[in-house]
Amino acid sequence: MAQVTASPWQGLDRARALTWLQDYGVYLAVAVLLLFNAFFTPHFLEVDNFRNQLVQVTPVLIVSLGMALVIGTEGIDLSVGSVMSLAAAMIALYLGYGLVPAVLMALLAGALSGLAGGSLVAFVGVQPIVATLALLVGLRGLANVFVPQLEDFRDPALLSLGGDAVLGVPYVVLVAAAVVALVGFLVRRTTFGRRLVAIGGNRRASELSGLPVKRVLLLVYMLSGVLAVIAGVLSTARIQAADPTSLGLLMELSAITAVVVGGTPLTGGRVRVAGTVMGALLMQLLTSTLTKHDLPSSGTQMVQAAIILVAVYAARERMTR
Numbered sequence: 001m002a003q004v005t006a007s008p009w010q011g012l013d014r015a016r017a018l019t020w021l022q023d024y025g026v027y028l029a030v031a032v033l034l035l036f037n038a039f040f041t042p043h044f045l046e047v048d049n050f051r052n053q054l055v056q057v058t059p060v061l062i063v064s065l066g067m068a069l070v071i072g073t074e075g076i077d078l079s080v081g082s083v084m085s086l087a088a089a090m091i092a093l094y095l096g097y098g099l100v101p102a103v104l105m106a107l108l109a110g111a112l113s114g115l116a117g118g119s120l121v122a123f124v125g126v127q128p129i130v131a132t133l134a135l136l137v138g139l140r141g142l143a144n145v146f147v148p149q150l151e152d153f154r155d156p157a158l159l160s161l162g163g164d165a166v167l168g169v170p171y172v173v174l175v176a177a178a179v180v181a182l183v184g185f186l187v188r189r190t191t192f193g194r195r196l197v198a199i200g201g202n203r204r205a206s207e208l209s210g211l212p213v214k215r216v217l218l219l220v221y222m223l224s225g226v227l228a229v230i231a232g233v234l235s236t237a238r239i240q241a242a243d244p245t246s247l248g249l250l251m252e253l254s255a256i257t258a259v260v261v262g263g264t265p266l267t268g269g270r271v272r273v274a275g276t277v278m279g280a281l282l283m284q285l286l287t288s289t290l291t292k293h294d295l296p297s298s299g300t301q302m303v304q305a306a307i308i309l310v311a312v313y314a315a316r317e318r319m320t321r
Contacts, residue, residue: 026261026278029307033285041292051170055238057284058176059084059231061277063251064258065183066227068276069220071259072187073200074268075121075128077221079135080228080255083113084248086139087232089146091158092242099157106229113139114225118218136252143244151242162237172234179227184273193271196220200268257304258283282307 037044063080070077090106113135120131153159161171187193195216199206207213228248236242260266261282262275286303290296 023263023275025310026263026275026282029261030278030282030285033282033289037285037289037292041289044292047168051168051173053284053288054173054176055170056288057280058172059235059248060251060254060258060283061176061280062179062227062231062234064255064262064276064280065179065273066224067252067255068259068262068264068271068273069183069187069196070128070224071200071256071264071266072196072268072271073217073220074203074266075217075220076132076256076266077117077224078129078132078252079113079117079139080224080231081248081251082136082139082143083110083225083228084232084235084251085143085244086110086113086146087229088236088242088247089143089244091233091236092147092151092153095153095155095158099155099161103233106233107226110225110227110229110232111222112225114222115218117225118221121221122214122217140244147242147244150245153236153240153242158237159240162234162240172238175230175234179230180273180277187271187273192216192219197269197271200270202269254283257308261307 043049063084067077067080086109087106090109091102094102094105117128117132117135120126120134121128124131164171166174187196195206195211198211199213199216203213228251231251232248235247258279259276260279262277262279263272264270264276283304290303
């Protein structure tokens, strides 16, 4: 009996399909959701709706960019949601001195949080998931010590940051756009970005070649903390209240989802900034679509889980070829 062998072109086509899915699948998914909403969701194409979508995705997008940098080094940062809550607590504590001092104190707290996590990873050798899990618990507890209950604000400067716009574009969206540009520049145009990717690709080889691995890791986790603070400050400005108990809750999962779906592999060695932006937009559109069509939030979570599995499968199959 003649033996049937698979054509090598079949394997090649499958590999190309998986590569395309990882690189561009998020763009296709966003386009499909936009088309679906354009035809089946009332008032979706209105300017106010697009503005609202961009405002809502801003915190997730900013945190996701920091997470992408960490994952690019083959790490993970589970503390970002708690850092957001700590930022809200700092705003509540120091807003009486003015918005700028309060924001500076919040940024300092975020940088110190990242410094703590980065030091545990780079110098002590603790696994990133363990180090940042400890911070996830400890920092939210610290935020609740500073601000035990919901605290409302009536500060004009904070109100302006959260609600005003320039030429119809909200301040929070402009801040997010600036962060995207900055992170994109760091990854693509600086020595720091090239070292980050090299460390994620092969940390041992980077150490042997003389790269400052520990310093880069430290800076990456500090950047993640600072970006989480920016997201926390913008969220606090939008709701005009500090709520350390719930602010940023499960944000780390949303950020990881956006990064993975955007094409940045959990194995490190690559950072896709544009893909991360589209991943965050995809999650926002998905949540909005299900909500507007009266589907439960649990449905969003299950769809997110399925998307993550598909993205991780595509990345895994691509690496094995």
